[in-house]
Amino acid sequence: MASAELIQNLENTIDNIPDFPIEGIQFKDISPIFLQPQLYEEVIKDFVEFSKGKIDVVCGIESRGYLFGIAIAVALEVPFILIRKKGKLPPPFIGQIYDLEYGNSEIEMKTDQLKPGQRVLIHDDLLATGGTTEAAAKLVEKQGAIPAQFSFLIELDGLNGTEKLKKFNAEIYSILKY
Ligand code: AMP
Secondary structure (H helix, E strand, O other): OOOHHHHHHHHHHOEEEEOOOOOOOEEEEOHHHHHOHHHHHHHHHHHHHHHOOOOOEEEEEOOOHHHHHHHHHHHHOOOEEEEEEOOOOOOOEEEEEEEOOOOEEEEEEEOOOOOOOOEEEEEEEEEOOOHHHHHHHHHHHHOOOEEEEEEEEEEOHHHOHHHHHHHHOOEEEEEEEO
């Protein structure tokens, strides 16, 4: 879907920071994309092409999932719902615990925004182990809605995050794979 030119521009723009925030992690810093409005626009166009006519709602995962997620929703003229880290949302909400490399974490979503049967795009900036996205999809399913699509700017191929998402039988799209 994304042109070779777009992929190349993104690869040249995204910074790789070794050993951040902890040793052994190669951190992908996407913030330079926002210095180039035209590049940002092309990214949104590409995500929109993937989801056009296929979803009713976009759910973005805090916080970098909001950076593209809201623009995708606006372009598709569908609602955007925030999936937040624990403790940020006022009630009513539900939570989902998921495993991290060490310990666990929890994300939450309001229960008065998504409707049963709605087809949902779950969006984040980066797919690593897939734990966060899997938890987001569970929150969607708990409310009787359908995780229909997943999209990411970056997928870290070696971590097999897509394995955790297979059970949802949803379309998965990543613009860049490392
Ligand atoms: P995971 O649950 O392992 O798929 O982790 C995905 C979340 O962690 C995303 O919200 C990313 O923003 C963040 N993340 C994980 N690994 C990296 C990385 N190498 N560079 C930047 N962000 C990362």
